[in-house]
Amino acid sequence: MPKKHTTHAYHRYGSPDLMTELTVCESLGSADSPYMVALENPKPYGAMMGDFLIQNKVLRPGSRIMETGGGYGTLMKGLLNAHSGLIAGVCMTDLSMYMLNRQREALKEWGSLVSFVNAEILSIVSAVKDIDLIILNEVIGDLDVLVDMETNNLTDEAAQIINKYNLESPSFGKFNFNIGAVRLIEAISKNNIPAFISEHSSDPLIPERMYFLEDGLDPDSFPREIRLHGHSEYTIRFSHIVKTAEALGRRVRTGALIDLVGIKDSPKMKFIFTNRACSTDRQEIIYEFLDHIREYRWMIIE
């Protein structure tokens, strides 16, 4: 039988350190971050996210946003600093009281514009109302995963979902299945709320202009474990969540986070990555950042 991997207790009762997780949001959290050297137009991640959501017409004047798993509140702080005039209300929901307190502190200048709810996302999402956009940035890799499931001996629950949404599985052997992420996308899609999702993927998309970043990557693999301090996360098979939302009648757009944040397209980037050039601090930072962000994808469900 496969094991069900869960990070519930870790997030509910712990005080995780996002700096050890190197989330893209924290790496690009402020304009003076050292990682900004890799960007064409350096801006805090939340401000870039706001621009992107406006361009994609999911953030509009009067929008009410729910961000789930907002960590230290850095994305929302950047978004409100840049675009608060557009936003009619924000609801921050998180499983972790520790994180929710960090968010309360980070967002206090916006007073009653922002509310805070301590909840597990899968238990509340079907009941969410009066929200125009849900943001889940680097959260769905924390949801439950069926680990080491035999492709010819699926659990009943996995078989039911895989058949219903026609999800791919390997032709033989074992694989890890993002059951929590697929269930969440199913619930968001049924509730008909637009959503922005980003996460570390097992089927990355590398923009053509940066083809050299494909080196050593399998663009069609299944979720793998990422060991972090005190817990593990799993990469997300994006084709599974895209198919689930589309099967439920939702329009989906997806792409590489490299494009969303606007990585500089220069011969220097190629040189540093292909030669693993790390002889200066600047080169080391760029190499580390490119190697990390190249597997990330975003997805918008409408």
Ligand SMILES: C[S@@+](CC[C@H](N)C(=O)[O-])C[C@H]1O[C@@H](n2cnc3c(N)ncnc32)[C@H](O)[C@@H]1O
């Ligand atoms: C990896 S951190 C990402 C934080 C932030 N979004 C970022 O990008 O830096 C995951 C966040 O999701 C929250 N979280 C994890 N599992 C959750 C769940 N099942 N329901 C709600 N929040 C959850 C954690 O407490 C934390 O705030």
